[in-house]
Amino acid sequence: MFERIFEILEKQNTWRRKQCLNMIASENVLSPLAEKFLISDFEGRYNEHDKEPHYQGTKYAMEIENLINEIFGKRFNTRFVDCRPISGSIANLCAYHAFLKHGDVFIAPGLTAGAHVSSTRYGIAGVKGLQSISAYFDSEKFILDVDMTSRLIEKYNPKLIMLGRSMFLFPEPIKELREVAGEIPIVYDAAHVFGLIYGGEFQAPLKEGADIITASTHKTFPGPQGGIIIAKANLEEEKWDKIEKAIFPGIISNHHIYRLPALAITALEMNEFGEEYAKQVIKNAQVFAQNLYELGFNVICEEYNFTRSHQVVVDVSELKGGKVVAEKLEKSNIIVNKIALPWDKDKDATHNPSGIRIGLQELTRWGMKEKEMSEIAIFFKRTLLDEENLENVKKDVIEFRKDFQEIKYCKRINF
Ligand SMILES: Cc1ncc(COP(=O)(O)O)c(C=O)c1O
Structure with a gap:
């Protein structure tokens, strides 16, 4: 049993920490x-x-x-x-x-x-x-x-x-x-x-x-x-x-x-790096939204530059809904969540709503900027529009993540 617990931790730490594109808008990573x-x-x-x-x-x-x-x-x-x-x-x-x-x-x-x-x-x-x-x-x-x-x-x-x-x-x-x-x-x-x-x-x-x-x-x-x-x-x-x-x-x-x-500690780090981090998060979200939009996704609020926050919202009702899409993305190691959109009925809101919500804050912490946003948008296209073999997309996502293994916007002090 002890080994089993250790193994679960090892798997989690490898998978979500090192190999996934974590794009749940309510999550983040602590600085070392x-x-x-x-x-x-x-x-x-x-x-x-x-x-x-x-x-x-x-x-x-x-x-x-x-x-x-x-x-x-x-x-x-x-x-x-x-x-x-x-x-x-x-x-x-x-x-x-x-x-x-x-x-x-x-x-x-x-x-x-x-x-x-x-x-x-x-x-x-x-x-x-x-x-x-x-x-x-x-x-x-x-x-x-x-x-x-x-x-x-x-x-x-x-x-x-x-x-x-x-x-x-x-x-x-x-x-x-x-x-x-x-x-x-x-x-x-x-x-x-x-x-x-x-x-x-x-x-x-x-x-x-x-x-x-x-x-x-x-x-x-x-x-x-x-x-x-x-x-x-x-x-x-x-x-x-x-x-x-x-x-x-x-x-x-x-x-x-x-x-x-x-x-x-986080508050002190944010005093020093928070402004730069927050600006980059919003820029990444806007650029990512624009990229998805240009690839043919129904990104919400195109007329208003898509977003002023860390989030991007996409109407995926024509791609079988938020639940199906989020599950498919997970197979490519891209982690997002489904979300209800204003035109959904309350009863559909929790099951298979029309939307997915994407957060750019964690990827920003891993050091990704505008260039990476366009590469990630292509992973979305390959997974959801091109119907490519998702094992291949996943392999490429893992390879892509290898260059982003160090958290930015934080202090390097050895205690
Ligand atoms: C607007 C809003 N308020 C409150 C919460 C709850 O926060 P917590 O998960 O820290 O309880 C959430 C969680 O996602 C949220 O989106």
């Missing part, structure tokens, strides 16, 4: 330095705290947590940072718990407009008995429809507005919504785009009118798997108190403190 900091005595320790620590032995855990608050606080110009949420979904749960009670109405993206399941009745919002009303979405421009959504706000007087999505091509119209939202809290779910925002790209939610950012720390932000909540500098103290109470004692007892040193 951050990875080194992932295993320590913090694994297995606790640090429950509100104003006071509840356990002894926590002085260094507290020190690393305070350091993270300081680094992120400086970047977002606020003292309101909490890195205890153990994932993006849990960060959202904490925000809901702080501001909403059972039966409350809130507005969030619709399921086929890129919502994450946590803001829908199938996920955390449903579990908490919240009523999630779908914001209107302009399915031509792939952005929230401000006029129509303003009418929803007037009609329902929601207790909270949630922005940010899992399928996320263009910035949210935060400023415009702030004008109609009045005092209603706006929470911006930056799970996907947190690394771009940290790098100064995409948009600046807190400056544009959001009250709170929730995020994952492992998607475009290339840190360890976890979550974070950051609030605007002038948030009322009692609102931040509600968030802190929602986090502990409300929802989280053990916040997986082993991940925090790696999170701090």
